[in-house]
Amino acid sequence: MGFFDVPPPPVMEFEEEERAVPAWDGPPKDMLGALVPVERVLFRNDALVLVLAAATVFPEGVDLQITMAARRGEGMDEETWWSRREQLMGSRSHLRPGRALPEEIERFGVRFPDGRKATILDPPPEPGEWPPRRPDGPILRFRYGRAEPSTRRSVYRNWHLWLWPLPSPETFEFVVEWPGFGVPLTFTEIDAVPIVAAAVRAQPFWP
Template sequence: MDFFTAPPPRDQEPEEETKSPPWAAPPDDVLGGVAPIGRILFQSETLVIALASVTAFPEGAEIGIRMTARRVEGVNDDTWEDQHDVLFGHRRHRFRPGQSLDDSVIRFGVRFPDGSKATTLDDRPGRYESPPPRPEGPILDNRGGGSGSGSSRSANSSWKLWLWPLPPPEPFEFAVEWPAFGVPLTFTEIDGAAIATAAGQAQPYWP
């Protein structure tokens, strides 16, 4: 007789399939279309911030940000470590109404021709409810960053932003600002028509 025996199978109800709403994340069952967009958003002696890729879906677009920093003479250890922390997503900030932004906070945003805008710092009431209520939009959500590599002299990091809804098929502005590391508020024109075309090339995995 065996001393150890497997427990009998339990009757389990199949889990109900849940999907993230389109304003929360890109769909996981669609191959997005890639827009031929690459822009240097900011460039200095020590830092480059680039919009490296845009993957478009029927209801939104995932924006890939690439940041590369290099350490030059005069950059002390504390400044370099602070930059590393932000580049690799190790530093999180909690904001309260009326609280001024810390200069170390990196900010991304979009502004459309009709004057509407969205930033990665926007508050969204009910975002943690289940299910979350449909927002008015637009939304630019920071989905995390930090994947990359670093050393005592250089660092590379990739970030993903989710833009919802799909931007209009006309030029719009992409904004970045990072005061602590010498990045002023900078706007770059983005081709919304190219994103709309790429969204039309998205392919669902299953009918």
Template sequence: MDFFPPPLPRDEETGDELEFARVPWDGAPEDVIGGVVPLERVLARNDHLAIVATQAVAYADGVEIGLRLRARRRPGMSREEWALVSRGMWGFDDDPWHVAQAEAAAAQGRHPDGLLRFGVRFADGSVVTTVDEREDEDEWPGRRPERPVLCLSEEGGGGSGENVDTEHTLWLWPLPPPQLFELAVEWPLLGVELTFTPLDGAEIAAAAARARPFWDD
């Protein structure tokens, strides 16, 4: 059984936009100073890509994990190979290449190779991933999820002709138990096989206890 579940069949999109409202399982609170845990953990690395977890910012109801992705054009890499790496790093949803890859993969009941995915495996063996889908995900805010939620957000980036640097965050809700758990990553397009890195849930729980509001009133 694959670690990352396959995508669910898609219905035709209506084009209706959902009204935005922040809920705890959607992202970190904006009015709270989270407790910080330096991570500096290399999650995956090959000769043209490194994925690093920089820090964890913990709150009472979840933890935000900062990610930095760095790609380089290695010596001898052809223009076509580097273009593929660069395209994978940027991953624009409206890029016709990405759209075609996604449609072809969906027709085969799998995720496209260009999709960067993360997951968490808890001490009890249960798993949550960034590709999990809920039946009510098109409803806002929807019902309170019965299972943990892991969300991946792109924060921005930059680059030159030889390098690309991007930053992302992972939001894990609720706060994980104070036990060791594993952070998983997989990115077939850029040569990253399924890889697990242990993180200390007790250290994150201790940081969550230090979280406090920006203002007391």
């Protein structure tokens, strides 16, 4: 043996099993979801378009992808455009309890035929003992969003929202409002039949 010996590998001890993400919190990490094109325009004017582009479906919920494209309008001066562009590409504003919603914050929601609704502004389920209590649905959670490569005259973003549980196989409404950018409260009918049917195509990464 030499003077300087390679130390033995450390003993890794795990006191508890890895906790799975609750179904209402987001899609399972170890599963390939089934992709369903939706391709519904939620709002469009001369300067801004919002589209519900696609749904990635899992056995207990669905990831909804929203795509935005915005462009500099005719007659808009340079300073106004760059201020607007920065806001469109920026992260979501923080909500302050008891205060009015900032006009620059995007608002997405769903409403079902029985009157139930969910929005990304709803408070998350209360944390508690493990395993957590199954909450009442529906839940619509903001997962993440990002700005895409843009140009001097246009900007692009997308958002991913987690809807739990899977809706019933009928038409529901997707709701959007974004006052700071001229988007009024707008309801768009979405056919959930192909979305629900796709759940059987989701497959685990390992059998």
